[in-house]
Amino acid sequence: MGESRLKGFGEAKNSGLGTVAADEGTVAPDRDPRKTFEAKPHTTDSAINSSEASHVVGGETQARKATHLKVCLEDDVQCESLTTGLERYRFRHCCLPELGFEDLDCTVDFLGHALPVPLLISSMTGGTDLAQEINRRLARAAQAYGLAMGVGSQRVSVERPETERTFAVRSLAPDAVLLANLGAVQLNYSYGVDQCRQVVDTLEANVLILHLNPLQEAVQSRGDRNFVDLLPKIEQVCAALPVPVIAKEVGNGISGAMARALLDAGVAAIDVAGAGGTSWAQVESARAEDPLQRRLGRTFRDWGYPTAHCVTSVREVDPEVPLIASGGLRTGLDAAKVLALGADLAGLAMPFLKAAAESEEAIAFEIEALTAELKTAMFCAGCKTVAALRSPDVLQRFPKS
Numbered sequence: 001m002g003e004s005r006l007k008g009f010g011e012a013k014n015s016g017l018g019t020v021a022a023d024e025g026t027v028a029p030d031r032d033p034r035k036t037f038e039a040k041p042h043t044t045d046s047a048i049n050s051s052e053a054s055h056v057v058g059g060e061t062q063a064r065k066a067t068h069l070k071v072c073l074e075d076d077v078q079c080e081s082l083t084t085g086l087e088r089y090r091f092r093h094c095c096l097p098e099l100g101f102e103d104l105d106c107t108v109d110f111l112g113h114a115l116p117v118p119l120l121i122s123s124m125t126g127g128t129d130l131a132q133e134i135n136r137r138l139a140r141a142a143q144a145y146g147l148a149m150g151v152g153s154q155r156v157s158v159e160r161p162e163t164e165r166t167f168a169v170r171s172l173a174p175d176a177v178l179l180a181n182l183g184a185v186q187l188n189y190s191y192g193v194d195q196c197r198q199v200v201d202t203l204e205a206n207v208l209i210l211h212l213n214p215l216q217e218a219v220q221s222r223g224d225r226n227f228v229d230l231l232p233k234i235e236q237v238c239a240a241l242p243v244p245v246i247a248k249e250v251g252n253g254i255s256g257a258m259a260r261a262l263l264d265a266g267v268a269a270i271d272v273a274g275a276g277g278t279s280w281a282q283v284e285s286a287r288a289e290d291p292l293q294r295r296l297g298r299t300f301r302d303w304g305y306p307t308a309h310c311v312t313s314v315r316e317v318d319p320e321v322p323l324i325a326s327g328g329l330r331t332g333l334d335a336a337k338v339l340a341l342g343a344d345l346a347g348l349a350m351p352f353l354k355a356a357a358e359s360e361e362a363i364a365f366e367i368e369a370l371t372a373e374l375k376t377a378m379f380c381a382g383c384k385t386v387a388a389l390r391s392p393d394v395l396q397r398f399p400k401s
């Protein structure tokens, strides 16, 4: 691994974000987002009942985003017993790789963009001061290391345009592949091509992600649960937008059959966002006030297709489609495994969130560790390129012990 690119990467050097208040759902221009936030119960409603009451529509979305961050940073919201399935795979060990470590080539092409490493900062946040600081830190890292980066759902910025700036990272990452984000279900709640175009334009994004999150909406109090006839609306968006559209889950996975339907509707790429990592049923359970909703989230904490299964099943239906594997990836070895299974990019959310909440150095460390782990897997499996990881017999599947 070469010298750290930390030097000159951002201004804020060692600024942990501390604990996060549930009412961080405001945007106050003069507020220092790096100060320590006071911890409060994980409720959205307490935030809404106070300062947010007069803007309840956009304010509810904004307060929910704040509570999501708080829960993700402070609670254990990972799947409980379900895993990604990657632990069942092992690389061959090559005692004579006939390669120099420095000659390893991690570059990949994704949707026509050349990336120096096949890593994605998965879609997470926006809408609040804290989210803005996290997005800014991640964007500087994306620029410094050449990672692709998603932002969280931009619905809040459509509802409250004053929050647009919390997503605005293009000036910090002029060369990065940036992925805009909206929930596909919003297409059944008065959103259409115009709002999709708006979020792409304001972010100056290269790609739009439409996320699919039926379980989260089912568990969420007042969730948007009308998923009727969404596919034709997704098709309209794909046809109208000037940028490619990616269909993404949020941690419950996309099967081969669902991927086929989405690709036939015109999406350009799939992000499986499989199960085994962050559980959105558990996040919603942790913030629910209603005991029924709390139980619902707990019951479905481990729902969905494990990430490894999603990657192989999407690759079975389409060997060529640009494919992102995410959901529960925690090391560069996990990333190497999904790339060997056929993914083009490996995405991580929670590890980057935790690092970003700590400091810019922590993000740099995370990226350098992930890259070193990925390269070590390539080296010891005798694979000079990412494409070579996909050669037969490089990755072997073992039965459950």
Ligand SMILES: Cc1cc2nc3c(=O)[nH]c(=O)nc-3n(C[C@H](O)[C@H](O)[C@H](O)COP(=O)(O)O)c2cc1C
Binding pocket: 068, 069, 072, 122, 123, 124, 125, 151, 152, 153, 181, 209, 211, 248, 249, 250, 251, 273, 276, 277, 278, 326, 327, 328, 329, 347, 348, 349, 350, 351, 353
């Ligand atoms: C705080 C947080 C907020 C998230 N918000 C969004 C979102 O707005 N849109 C989206 O597509 N996914 C969102 N996700 C889901 C992630 O992109 C990812 O699919 C999921 O967390 C699984 O990846 P992980 O196990 O690496 O965390 C969010 C994740 C986190 C941790």
